[in-house]
Amino acid sequence: MTSTNNALLFSGHQYLRNRLVLSILSGKPVKIDKIRSGDKNPGLRDYEISLLRLLERITNGTVIEISVTGTALLLKPGIIAGGSITHECPLSRSVGYFLEPVITLAPFAKKPLNLTLKGITTDDHDLSADIIRTVTLPHLQLFGISEGLELRIKKRGSPPLGGGEIQFLCPIIKQVRTLNFVEPGKVKRIRGIAHAVRISPQFSNRMIEASRSILNRFIPDIYLYSDVYKGDDSGKSPGYALSLLAESTTGALYCAEATSKPGTAPEDIALLASRALLTEIRRGGCVDRKHQTLVLLMMVLGSEDVGKCRMGEPTPRTIQFLRDVRDTFGTSFKIVSAESPNPDAVELVYSCYGTGYVNANRSLA
Amino acid sequence: MVQIGIKVLVHVVYVVIGEYTFAVWCKGRKKKEKAKDKEKQHGFNEKAFAPRSGRRAEKQGRRAAERDQTRLHVPLVDRTPDDQPPPVVIAIVGPPGVGKTTLMKSLVRRYTKQTLNDVKGPVTVVSGKKKRITFIECNNDLNSMIDIAKVADLVLLMIDGSYGFEMETFEFLNILQSHGFPKVIGILTHLDLIKKAATLRATKKALKKRFWAEIYQGAKLFYLSGVLNGRYPDTEILNLSRFISVMKFRPLVFRNSHPYLLADRIEDLTPREEIRESKGKCDRTVTIYGYLRGTNLRHGTKVHIPGVGDLDVKTVSMLGDPCPLPDADSEKRRKLSEKKKLLIHAPMSDVGGVVYDKDAVYINVPGSFTRGNAEVPQGEGERMVMDLQDVGSTLEDRMARSQIKLFGSSSKPLEAGPSRLPDDSDDDGSDEDGLDVDDEDSEDGDDEDDEADEDELEFDAADSEAEEEGADQGRSAPRRVLRAQERASNTHQGREIDYADSDSDLGDDPGDEDDLGGGSRRVRFGEEDNEVDVHSDEEDEDAMSDEDVPQWKSDLASKALSAYKQHSRRANRKDWIKLIYSSSLTPQQVLSDTPSKSSKADRDMDDDFFTVKSEAVLGGGDDEDDGDRSKEVLKEEDFKEWEDEELLDSIRGLFITGTAEPAEGEEGYEDQEGGGDFEDLEADGDAAEKTVDPEAARAAELAAKKEALKKKFDEQYDDPEASKMDFYEEKKDEMARQLQINRAEFEDIDPEQRALVEGYRPGTYVRIELANVPCEMIENFDPLYPIVVGGLLPAEERFGFVQVRIKRHRWFTRTLKTNDPLIFSLGWRRFQSIPIYSLDDHSIRMRMLKYTPEHMHCFATFYGPVALPNTGFCAFNSLSNTAPGFRVTATGVVLDIDRSSKIVKKLKLTGTPYKIFKNTAFVKDMFSSALEVAKFEGANIRTVSGIRGQVKKALGKPDGAFRATFEDKVLMSDIIFLRAWYSIQPRKFYNPVTSLLLSEKGEWAGMRLTGQVRREEGLKTPLDANSTYKKVERAPRRFNTLKVPKKLQAALPYASKPKIMKPQSKQTYMQKRAVVMEPEEKKAVALMQQIRALRKDQIARRKEKQEERRAVHRAKVAKEEEKKDGKDKEKRKEYMRVAGMKTKREQENEGGRSGKRRKKED
Known part of the structure; x- marks a missing residue:
């Protein structure tokens, strides 16, 4: 938290991804110690190592030093290079874990990124490939990153064996547009994707049925797709999931997802997802809880103007993220409560003065 | 009345x-009548300008449109605030002796009615109701010119009219051009030296033409005729000031993205003792004063001072404006009042008898300032100084003699004597066994007071912290009690406990210190803590066992709990900014409504300090892998509530299909939830609102409806094209709107808080404290050299390989060579680095160039600090004033930043065949081992004659020989080569130009060129025998005749058969015949022969004659040439004589700097 000879110092294994991203974007070296030092199995996990590898390949000139015990880490960031990269993700986390930091880095690369990730595409720890494609990427469009932004799910892979593959294409930009998003609007449509791999395709239809039973009362504009992957494209393990998203009149997106668990009926999964979506809608705001950090980061990187966004209560991740942003970029947010239509939802307006971050890596030659 | x-x-x-x-x-x-009377119209005749044909009309229209487009510029956001803009920087630039100081004095006189005696550093004046100007004079040093070019908004470029343009002027213009061209006004002086009117006119015209060519057609050039009373004529200066006041400034891209400051004043804050101990060689702490310009200066920004280096900003503080704009109520009039005109801020010049130096303020008093000089007006200050001169005894003596009377009436004074000593020593002893805070302090006599002060301070700080935590009720009282207790028992103990307390607080969150900000004392305590805490903890425990748990601590938890409960009542009203940024709570604690955990953690830390902290305390996470997952765990129990139909209905309002007012349903639901009191509050508020303004609401509704209707009507009936803005307008509108938002957002916050959130805005007068400044900057400080403080973007603090597009300047006489050091002025920085030049080779590779091409851009790559792509720069070989010729070596723009470079240089490996089969040859001498060959298997090779081939496989026998195949048979005499590319990296050399650290600012010397080193060391260039050019002896090649075998010849078709005929052996018909001429014929032939002979002879004689004449002419010309040469020599001699005298005079004048140069003596 304090900076000693120019390096940012953090401790603990938590919030690792955000800290690495902030370090790479700001160009300040970061030192993280006490990584699970009190744990029976101390040090970095395999997926964290894998993430560091991935970051090293996306960047040029990055130096990563890990202590012998694996409980301390020093990252001297280079420039974000981009280009065409293939990465094999470990089976302990899904591709969402790796994709989330990459999404924030890729727009500021030297060359457009073409990243292929192999592994698990949907699990219940991280954002699934579906959510990232349908919800996370549209969030980037708020900041002027749209042309050529694409996520292709080539193969699906469920835990535990995975076998999925996605391709992420991201253009580069010069500067992020300033966000001014304070009108949440009203939900105008609900979309969803239900998929079931290596089991009967009937499962996805059952999920759709169950979900509709709840959601139909609110709005007629509901399309839930049954996404079918066959043969080799369906990965190595059976599984199914339902991801839902609600879009408001002003473009605010709320999402929820539930994945299969052994011993639960698809109907229960669908109910879970639908109810989670309703909870999310009730929380209000323009950005849902899963994407708070992404939006806040992009606001910080905006031009030297005031950016505003209305969101719900910050999650613990967001709170720590705000503190880390203050340490890396020196930017603090002004957070005031907004008057919301339903009084139990805490809605806050986050505003900050952008740092005027310009993609210095972009080449003119 | x-x-x-x-x-x-x-x-x-x-x-x-x-x-x-x-x-x-x-x-x-009348007009009507007139029109009736006369057909002829006055003024603009429409018809006269009407196009004659349709085509012409179209052409005219197109031209008008094009001209319209040239007016447009890319819309740029102007980041300077409208209400309090920083003063405009006007730089006065020109060669020495051109009248810069005179102009400065005249302008300052025009604005402030004051005469400056000694102009040094920037001078700020108020020039209008909303306008201020900072004048700065630029000396003739190239370093200063570069720095000034980066900050000036307007340049008054002074040109000696009697002499013309000088090299420095052109150099300066080139520097300006590469750093974003600010506005330039040319000023011609010394015109009074030209006596003849015609010459004057011609000179003006010629200079104007050249000036226009350099700036743009129609650039403003001013003429100042002569000097009156040491100033330029008032009317001319007035006109100039008018031109300055109407100047509009377009924001320059670089300055619009960087904060910067032109230092008004510099001050050394280093403790004198440290300087004395290190004999003045310690790093200094320096404050710099000035107006912020450019963009907002954020916290944590690094700055670069050109000529010094990158420095860390320790603190920034806003100061009162020393040269404020007239405020609204004092200035109701249209013009600036005379009173305000007197305002001038020139700390380094001699204004009103006060001069600020780096470490002192000098007060100038008229007359000799000694005792007994009665004419001197004696103000308070003067009297004090006089009194000081009177002092007979030292301070120590006087202290010893001093007495204090407690009351005016008391008869015996108190004495500062030995009575205090035992107490003092006692204190010292306890200090040593307890904790060793300030050894130096404790030696002093008045130690205790100090400590007590510190104690108090500590308490205050702790108090304020406690308040910050939110439990602001009833906490301060117990603290006071404690303090009283401890005072009573033992001061020392009290301090211990206090340290312990502060320790735990600090240990929680070191970030706290930052927020508390400026309190340097506070921070110092924090640092000392590390050494102290072990002791203090023990002491702490002791204290607890001895006395009791301090009262305020005993019920800490319960108090915090109650405070928190109050807090959670108003979850919505949480002060999120404070909770997130200035509390030490973990994120989970911030969110959770019950504070029990946090207080528990606190107590944990207090009680068993040495136990290993559990994961939960350390990271705040409950279960292990919770930390980095973005999706929350969905638990079915959490969603049970949705089985309730009412709840489902309650959120219908959030969908477009729902009803407009969902308030009823929601309230019902909330009651069920059971968050009782809080909703009541809200509901009450709602109800109150509803009752108060139904009418107002209705009115508003009506207004909104009307507005909508009006809009609809406008849309239908107005011209749709008219309301639609074009791209340009749209962009401008967007910018204006964003600026509006920017202004509105932070308007209501107090300035300190605002500075935290958005940084210090341009236009504020700030004091920047810089740590670890090299002492030479202070020691060799010269106010004549401008100090620019440029803020760096995060990207610019890093180093890397910078690729630029570069072009050697046309006027620089030599070509540039790869790996020769070059001085760059890029961004704020001036530095020396070693570039490698390259060109893009068919988009395949970047190929190294040994020399820069003539009249063409090429790429250069060097190691240095990163600058954003599209930043312009200029380069120099030498910055010294003695360097001959044009010093701007090259100009260009940054293209790319990387951590590695891809430049390759061509490498040709040659070999010779030693055995040739049909299309196969064995090649030797190309490689030295089989391993090398293995590396190049499959590589393309070629003979000089152009036969292509491939490396196949290494051969055993001679080391490095290989088998190669070719498309044709090669010859033994062929040379075979392999073209390879060898990648090279620029040398990692970065040498900042630290000109401000030198006593002779212009004499900075960086890395020298090899040739320069050799010249100065008197070394000969080493000559490699292999590199010398020798005459190539080439034996003429003999080709064997082509012999086609007879058999083959016979088989060939006729067309391909060689058609070689034997020479004719028999005589031809004509040859065989004898010719006998007729007599006439014979005569004719003879005549012809004679005529030819005559002719030949004639030509020969004519040639001879011509040669004679030519010789005479040549002699004549040679004579003339000789004469002319002599004249030229004379002329040159005369010129050099004058130049020599000039330099001599300049050298003489250098000391006084009053160098008025008169060039036109001859």
Whole structure:
């Protein structure tokens, strides 16, 4: 938290991804110690190592030093290079874990990124490939990153064996547009994707049925797709999931997802997802809880103007993220409560003065 | 009285208006009549300019449109605030002796009615109601010119009219150009030296033409005729000031993205003792004062001072404006009042007898300032100084003699004597066994007071912290009690406990210190803590066992709990900014409504300090892998509530299909939830609102409806094209809107808080404290050299390989060589680095160039600090004033930043065949081992004659020989080569130009060129025998005749058969015949022969004659040439004599700097 000879110092294994991203974007070296030092199995996990590898390949000139015990880490960031990269993700986390930091880095690369990730595409720890494609990427469009932004799910892979593959294409930009998003609007449509791999395709239809039973009362504009992957494209393990998203009149997106668990009926999964979506809608705001950090980061990187966004209560991740942003970029947010239509939802307006971050890596030659 | 007056006035006005209307009416009528009378029209004749044909009309229209487009510029956001803009920087630049100081004095006189005696550093004046100007004079040093070019908004470029342009002027213009061209006004001086009117006119015209060519057609050039009373004529200066005041400034891209400051004043804050101990060689702490410009200066920004280096900003503080704009109520008038005109801020110049130096303020008093000089007016300050001169005894003596009377009436004074000593020593002893805070302090006599002060301070700080945590009720009282107790028992103990307390607080969150900010004392305590805490903890425990748990601590938890409960009542009203940024709570604690955990953690830390902290305390996470997952765990129990139909209905309002007002349902649901009191509050508020303004609401609704209808109507009936803005307008509108938002967002926050959130805005007068400044900057400080403080973007603090597009300047005489050091002025920085030049080779590779091409851009890559792509730069070989010729070596723009470079250089490996089969050859001498060959298997090779081939496989026998195949048979005499590319990296050399650290600012010397080193060391260039050019002896090649075997010849078709014929052996018909001429014929032939002979002879004689004449002419010309040469020599001699005298005079004048140069003596 304090900076000693120019390096940012953090401790603990938590919030690792955000800290690495902030370090790479700001160009300040970061030192993280006490990584699970009190744990029976101390040090970095395999997926964290894998993430560091991935970051090293996306960047040029990055130096990563890990202590012998694996409980301390020093990252001297280079420039974000981009280009065409293939990465094999470990089976302990899904591709969402790796994709989330990459999404924030890729727009500021030297060359457009073409990243292929192999592994698990949907699990219940991280954002699934579906959510990232349908919800996370549209969030980037708020900041002027749209042309050529694409996520292709080539193969699906469920835990535990995975076998999925996605391709992420991201253009580069010069500067992020300033966000001014304070009108949440009203939900105008609900979309969803239900998929079931290596089991009967009937499962996805059952999920759709169950979900509709709840959601139909609110709005007629509901399309839930049954996404079918066959043969080799369906990965190595059976599984199914339902991801839902609600879009408001002003473009605010709320999402929820539930994945299969052994011993639960698809109907229960669908109910879970639908109810989670309703909870999310009730929380209000323009950005849902899963994407708070992404939006806040992009606001910080905006031009030297005031950016505003209305969101719900910050999650613990967001709170720590705000503190880390203050340490890396020196930017603090002004957070005031907004008057919301339903009084139990805490809605806050986050505003900050952008740092005027310009993609210095972009080449003119 | 007054009323009457007004009435009269109104009458008059009425009358006037009446007359006016009458007049207009009359005019109209007259005009009509006139029009009737005469066909001829005056003024603009529409018809005369009407196009004659359709095509011409189209052409005219197109031209008009094009001209319209040239007016447009890319819309740029101007980041300077409108209400309090920083003063405009006007730089006065020109060669020495051109009249810069005179102009400065004249302008300052024009604005402030004050005469400056000694102009040094920037001078800020108020020039209008909303405008201030900072004048700065630029000396003739190239370093200063570069720095000034980066900050000046307007340049007054002074040119000696009697002499013309000088090299420095052009150099400066080139520097300006590469750093974003600010506005330039040319000023011609010394015109009075030209006596003849015609010459004057011609000179003006010629100089103007050249100036226009350099800036743009129609650039403003001013003429100043002569000097009156040491100033330029007032009318001319007035005109110039008018031109300055109407100047509009377009924001420059670089300055619009960087904060910067032109230092008004510099001050050394280093403790004198440290300087004394290190004999003045320690790093200094320096404050720099000035107006912020450019963009907002954020916290944590690094700055670069050109000529010094990158520095860390320790603190920034806003100061009162030393040269404030007239405020609204004092200035109701249109013009600036005379009083305000006197405002001037020039800390380094001699204004009003006060001069600020780096470490002192000098007060100038007229007359000799000694005792007994009665003429000197004696103000308070003067009297004090006089008194000081009177002092006979030292301070120590006086202290010893001093007495204090407690009361005016008391008879015996108190004495500062030995009575205090035992107490003092006691204190010292306890200090040593307890904790060793300030050894130096404890030696002093007045130690205890100090400590007590510190104690108090500590308490205050702790108090304020406690308040910050939110439990602001009832906490301060127990603290006071404690303090009283401890005072009573033992001061020392009290301090211990206090340290312990502060320790735990600090240990929680070191970030706290930052927020508390400036309190340097506070921070120092924090640092000392590390050494202290072990002791203090023990002491702490001791204290607890001895006395009791301090009262305020005993019920800490319960108090915090109650405070928190109050807090959670108003979850919505949480002060999120404070909770997130200035509390030490973990994120989970911030969110959770019950504070039990946090207080528990606190207590944990207090009680068992040495136990290993559990994961939960350390990271705040409950279960292990919770930390980095973005999706929350979905638990079915959490969603049970949705089985309730009412709840489902309650959120219908959030969908477009739902009803507009979902308030009823929601309230019902909330009651069920059971968050009782809080909703009541809200509901009450709602209800109150509803009752208060139903009418207002209705009115608003109606207004909104009307607005919508109006809009609809406008859309339907107005011209759709008229309301639609074009791209340019749209962009401008967007910018204006964003600026509006920027202004509105932070308007209501107090300035300190605002500075935290958005940084210090341009226009504020700030004091920047810089740590670890090299002592030479202070020691060799010269106010004549400008100090620019440029803020760096995060990207610019890093180093890397910078690729630039570069072009050697046309006027620089030599070509540039790869790996020769070059001085760059890029961004704020000036530095020396070693570039490698390259060109893009068919988009395949970046190929190294040994020399820069003539009249063409090429790439250069060097190691240095990163600058954003598209930043312009200029380069120099030498910055010294003695360097001959044009010093701007090259200019260019940054293209790319990387951590590695891809430049390759061509490498040709050659070999010779030693055995040749049909299309296969064995090649030797190309490689030295089989391993090398293995690396190049499959590589393309070629003979000089152009036969292509491939490396196949290494051969055993001679080391490095290989088998190669070719498309044709090669010859033994062929040389075979392999073209390879060898990648090279620029050398990692970065040498900042630290000109401000030198005592002779212009004498900075960086890395020298090899040739320069050799010249200075008197070394010969080493000559490699292999590199010398030798005459190539080439034996003429003999080709064997082509022999086609007879058999083959016979088989060939006729067309391909060689058609070689034997020479004719028999005589031809004509040859065989003898020719006998007729007599006439014979005669004719003979005649012809004679004529030819004659002719030949004639030509020969003519040639001879011509040669003679030519020789004479040549001699004549040579003679003339000789004469001319002599004249030239004379002329040169004369010129050099004058130049020598000039330099001599300059050298003489250098000391006084009053170098007025008169060039036109001859």
